[in-house]
Amino acid sequence: METNVKNAKISVIVPVYNTPTLHLNRCIDSLLQQDYTNTEIILVDDGSSRDCCAVLEQIATRDNRIHLFHKENGGVSSARNLGLSKVTGEFLTFMDSDDYLDSHAWSLCIGSMQSHDSDLVCFGWQDHLADGTLVDHCITQDYSMSTIAKHLEVMRHITPIEETLASGQKRVSLPRSKESNQPLVCDRETLLTEIASDNIHYGGGYPWNKIWRTSALRDADGSLPFYDESLTIYEDKLWVLEAGARISSALIMPHILYHYMFLPGSLTHKDTDIIDRQPLAYKAYDKILDFLEKDFPEAYIRAYNFYFDVIFDDIHVLKDARHRNHYQKQYTETMATYKRLCKRIAPRTLYYPVRSPQFCSWLKERTLP
Known part of the structure; x- marks a missing residue:
């Protein structure tokens, strides 16, 4: 379904529960600084402390694109579901409140979605480990599950590439072929097969490294699929698979655009x-x-x-x-x-x-x- 990029709005849902102020501000700054400006930032406070609520209230005054909603604590799925009920954009994405996004992420992805007429785009991310190490997850066809025998043979011999950056940080990635720099279009069945097979293939079951065309996800009554609030782990993977079953095609981008933070002392x-x-x-x-x-x-x-x-x-x-x-x-x-x-x-x-x-x-x- 065609959408005019110049007029299309992207809705981003950000659940928040007692996120440290430094990380929360960096997250919101990365959204406000996107070079794709027609945005709707849906902040959902999931019963945070008084101090965190005060920070959120202050953040909400910074830009009229920010919409803040408060609710009793019910977990990340219930927070995302409240956000889904507020979406008005032609495109939909999610963000974790302690992470951040490259400033050109949305313009690159939405432009590519339009060029390839896709209902979904998935892109790579970088883990920031507690010791400062950076781990790149570039989602390409290099490690595709489409040919099991070839995949198994390749994976048995894969060794991470580890390098030291000028900052002193270590950066780790997996080897990539020359074809890795090209976007890949796949059908719904291929997408579901890849995501079901692992936590990383074709973007895995994560909600934050994907942008969806909302018209492809809506039911006949206009509602979007909700998260299963009875689950507290892999609830996002179930939702991604259920949502993925509604689309026609997906675009797999090799670019690393999202930064996932492993905070020191994180119990998970x-x-x-x-x-x-x-x-x-x-x-x-x-x-x-x-x-x-x-x-x-x-x-x-x-x-x-x-x-x-x-x-x-x-x-x-x-x-x-x-x-x-x-x-x-x-x-x-x-x-x-x-x-x-x-x-x-x-x-x-x-x-x-x-x-x-x-x-x-x-x-x-x-x-x-």
Whole structure:
């Protein structure tokens, strides 16, 4: 569906819960400084403290494109859902309140969407680890899942490229081919298959590195798809897959435009916290499989393999002597989930885990205590 870029508005939903002022201001500044100016910034305060609310109120006075909404604390999904109910733009994107965006991101992506007549654009991002290391995630066809045998062979031998910048920071990336600098257009089924297979392929299940054409997502009554508020992990991946099922085509951009911050002391990146969160991940992945099973069989198989990979790794972690006594009950429950999962898949559709062992080991060493 054609949209005039010069008049098209982009709505960005930013949920906020007690975000440190420095990071919150940097986030909003990166949105206000976009060279694509027809924007609607929907700030959703999810029951933050009085101090954070005061900062948000001050931020809201800085520009008439900012619209601030307050609600009781209910989690990021409920905050995003409130934001979705307020969207008026022809394009839709999301932002985490402690991250930031390159100033040309929206003009580049929306212009490219129009040129390729796509309903969605996905772009790369850079992780900023707590120790200052930068990790590039450039989403190209280099590591596509479209040919399993080729993908597995490539990933077994991939080693991260590590360099030291003039600032003294370390920057890590994966090797790229010459074709990596070209945008790639794919159909809906390919997009869902790639995203279901991993957390990174073709932009993964993240809401913040994607821009959607809202007309492609709206129901007959004009409403947008909502997040499942019963989930607290992988809820964004389920939403991306459900939304992706509504589009015709997607544009995969090689550019790194989003900056994802790993704040020091973040609990979500601690080893034991990951263990505690995994049962919640199983609940989400059961819903992902249920959604994909009927209409998207290839994506279903890839999602199953990813789920199997995750739960298989969890079993080995839970058997570790450091966790065995404390997590005995969880180990028993995880084994029961594993057995149910094994009964769900057809024979000969399970393949070797796809993630690069070298890259996973490198990342784990730097993000986990």
